Amino acid sequence: MLEIRNVTKRFGGLAAVNDVSTTVERGKVNAIIGPNGAGKTTFFHLVGGTIPPSSGTIAYEGRDITGLRADQVARLGISRTFQATTLFDMATVLDNLIVGHRLRTRSGLLDVLFDSRRLRDDERACREKAAAALDFVGLSHVAQRLAGDISQEERKRVAFALALSTDPQLVLLDEPAGGVNPEETQGLADLIRKFVRHGITVCLIEHKMDMIMSLADKIMVLNYGEKIAEGTPAEIRRNPAVIDAYLGSEHADV
Numbered sequence: 001m002l003e004i005r006n007v008t009k010r011f012g013g014l015a016a017v018n019d020v021s022t023t024v025e026r027g028k029v030n031a032i033i034g035p036n037g038a039g040k041t042t043f044f045h046l047v048g049g050t051i052p053p054s055s056g057t058i059a060y061e062g063r064d065i066t067g068l069r070a071d072q073v074a075r076l077g078i079s080r081t082f083q084a085t086t087l088f089d090m091a092t093v094l095d096n097l098i099v100g101h102r103l104r105t106r107s108g109l110l111d112v113l114f115d116s117r118r119l120r121d122d123e124r125a126c127r128e129k130a131a132a133a134l135d136f137v138g139l140s141h142v143a144q145r146l147a148g149d150i151s152q153e154e155r156k157r158v159a160f161a162l163a164l165s166t167d168p169q170l171v172l173l174d175e176p177a178g179g180v181n182p183e184e185t186q187g188l189a190d191l192i193r194k195f196v197r198h199g200i201t202v203c204l205i206e207h208k209m210d211m212i213m214s215l216a217d218k219i220m221v222l223n224y225g226e227k228i229a230e231g232t233p234a235e236i237r238r239n240p241a242v243i244d245a246y247l248g249s250e251h252a253d254v
C-alpha cells in the first residue's frame with residue numbers, strides 16, 4: 001500500500017530519519033517503535049507530507065507521493081493523528097468535529113457570502129458525517145459536552161474521529177494510547193481493530209509494549225533514525241539488537 005525507499009531526513013547535521021526502507025501493508029496493523037528521539041514522529045511527518053524528505057521516495061498505491069503537501073496526501077487517502085490533540089475547548093465535541101470536517105469540504109468564500117445551496121448542503125453533510133464519526137469511535141454520548149471537559153481517553157477518540165473526516169484508506173496514529181490507563185488502552189486497541197475491520201489500514205507509533213505486541217501484525221524498530229529491525233511481534237521480542245536498544249531499557253512502557 002505504502003512503499004518507502006531509502007528515505008532520509010536531515011535537520012542540519014542530524015539525520016532524524018536515516019536511509020529507511022519499509023512497506024505498510026494493507027489491512028494490517030503496522031507499528032513503529034523505538035526510543036525517544038529515534039525519528040518515529042519525523043517518519044510520520046515525511047509520509048503525511050508535513051515535511052519533505054531530504055532524499056528517498058515514498059509511493060502510495062504505486063503513485064509517487066514524495067514531496068506532496070499534507071492536504072494533497074490527505075486527499076489521496078492518508079490521514080493522521082498527533083501526539084497531542086488540539087481542540088477548541090470551549091466548543092462542544094460535535095462542533096469540534098464539524099469544524100474538522102468543514103475544513104476539508106468544498107464550499108469557499110463566495111458560497112458563504114451568497115449563502116449558496118452548496119454551502120447549506122455541505123453543512124448538513126458535515127454535521128451528519130461528524131455525528132457518524134463520533135458514533136464510530138463510541139463518543140455519541142459526549143457529543144454535546146465541551147471539549148475541555150472530556151477525559152484524555154475521550155480526547156484520543158476525538159482524534160480518531162477527526163482522522164476519519166477525509167475518508168482515509170490509511171491512518172497514521174501517533175501514540176494513540178499515550179497518557180491513558182491500561183483499561184482504556186484496551187478499549188483504544190479494540191477501536192484500532194475496528195478501523196482495520198472496516199477496511200482502514202493502520203500505522204501507529206506507540207510506547208506501550210503490551211498493546212503493540214498483541215495488536216500489531218508487523219513492527220518496525222527505529223533507533224537513532226535507522227531501522228534496526230522489522231518483523232512480527234514474536235520476532236521483535238527476541239531480537240537482540242531491539243532488546244539492547246529499546247526493550248531492555250527504561251524507554252519502553254512494559
Ligand SMILES: Nc1ncnc2c1ncn2[C@@H]1O[C@H](COP(=O)(O)OP(=O)(O)OP(=O)(O)O)[C@@H](O)[C@H]1O
Binds near residue numbers: 035036037040
Ligand atoms: N524540526 C526539527 N528540527 C531539528 N531537529 C528535529 C526536528 N524535528 C525533530 N528533530 C530531531 O530529530 C530527532 C528525531 O525526533 P522525533 O521527534 O522524530 O523522534 P521520536 O522517535 O518521534 O521521539 P518521541 O518518542 O520522543 O516522540 C530528535 O533528535 C529531534 O530532536
